[in-house]
Amino acid sequence: MLKQGVGFGVVGMIAGVLGSALSGAALSPGGSRGYVVVGTAGFAGDSLPWGIYSLIGAALVGFLVGAVLGSALHVLGMRVSGDPIVRAGSVAAVGVLGVSVGLAPALIVVGSAFAGASWVEGIATEYATLPLYAFSAVLAWASTVVAVRLLMTRWRDAWSARTVRATAVAAPVGGVGATASGVAAAWYLGFDTSAPTWVVVVLVVAVVLALSFGIARRWAVTGSAPDLPHQVAP
Numbered sequence: 001m002l003k004q005g006v007g008f009g010v011v012g013m014i015a016g017v018l019g020s021a022l023s024g025a026a027l028s029p030g031g032s033r034g035y036v037v038v039g040t041a042g043f044a045g046d047s048l049p050w051g052i053y054s055l056i057g058a059a060l061v062g063f064l065v066g067a068v069l070g071s072a073l074h075v076l077g078m079r080v081s082g083d084p085i086v087r088a089g090s091v092a093a094v095g096v097l098g099v100s101v102g103l104a105p106a107l108i109v110v111g112s113a114f115a116g117a118s119w120v121e122g123i124a125t126e127y128a129t130l131p132l133y134a135f136s137a138v139l140a141w142a143s144t145v146v147a148v149r150l151l152m153t154r155w156r157d158a159w160s161a162r163t164v165r166a167t168a169v170a171a172p173v174g175g176v177g178a179t180a181s182g183v184a185a186a187w188y189l190g191f192d193t194s195a196p197t198w199v200v201v202v203l204v205v206a207v208v209l210a211l212s213f214g215i216a217r218r219w220a221v222t223g224s225a226p227d228l229p230h231q232v233a234p
Contacts, residue, residue, distance in 0.1 A: 001074040001075065004071065004074045005067040005068075005070040005074065006067065007070060008066040008070025009063040009064070009070065010063070010066070012062035012064075012067070012069070013060075013062040013063040014062070015206065016058035016061055016199055017058055017059050018198065058199075062199070086217060086218055086222070087155075088214035088218050089214065090151070091148060091151065091216075091217040092210040094147045095144050095147065095148055095170075095209065095210070096209050098140070098144030098146065099140045099143070099171070099175075099209055101147075102136060102137075102138075102139035102141065102142065103139075103140050105132065105135070105136050105139070106132055106136035141171045141172060141175075144167060144171045144213075145168050145171065148163060148164055148167045152164060159226050162220040162221075163220040165220075166217065166219055167213060170212045170215070170216035171213075173212060174208060177208050178204075178206075178208040178209045179205070181204050181205065182205040182208075185201050
């Protein structure tokens with residue numbers, strides 16, 4: 001139960017931080033003057049920007065909510081460890097991580113744009129935005145395939161080649177489904193740019209992507225004979 005609770009907590013923390021960052025609150029330059037005490041001496045100075053407190057609060061709340069949810073599901077008998085051979089959950093997690101790494105350039109630009117950063121003005125044009133999104137999409141696909149391939153190599157998995165091929169197909173299909181689901185969630189919430197809306201959208205996108213990679217892995221394992229004569233457990 002502890003392992004599942006911590007796992008859900010980490011996912012919730014990441015979603016909370018992403019939501020806070022993409023809403024622009026974490027990049028806000030605002031702050032306040034304060035009296036800082038160091039040892040026995042004190043001096044006046046600027047406190048941390050408000051965005052830092054926003055990030056910390058979002059991380060703590062996200063972790064707490066995720067940990068409680070994961071522990072409650074474990075108590076109710078719903079566990080994510082899954083089949084020890086298929087291990088779709090691990091493949092799904094690595095796939096989502098790969099997508100996140102690939103989309104990092106676009107996410108940084110989008111978050112900075114919402115925060116009103118001046119350096120984004122030269123990038124956020126109709127001539128630069130589409131190439132940036134296209135590059136991020138290709139990078140997300142490549143990083144996802146590479147991440148799953150590395151995981152299969154580490155496992156010395158019997159369905160390695162088939163899993164990598166299934167992931168290569170599932171990534172763009174899942175990306176389209178995740179985009180549509182994220183837009184639908186944002187539309188339902190009125191396309192608000194607040195942190196809660198971003199958290200919901202990020203979670204919806206992550207869930208759809210995870211389902212896509214998990215289904216791809218299950219299909220790869222149950223739909224054919226193994227590529228290797230046997231599977232070596234990690």
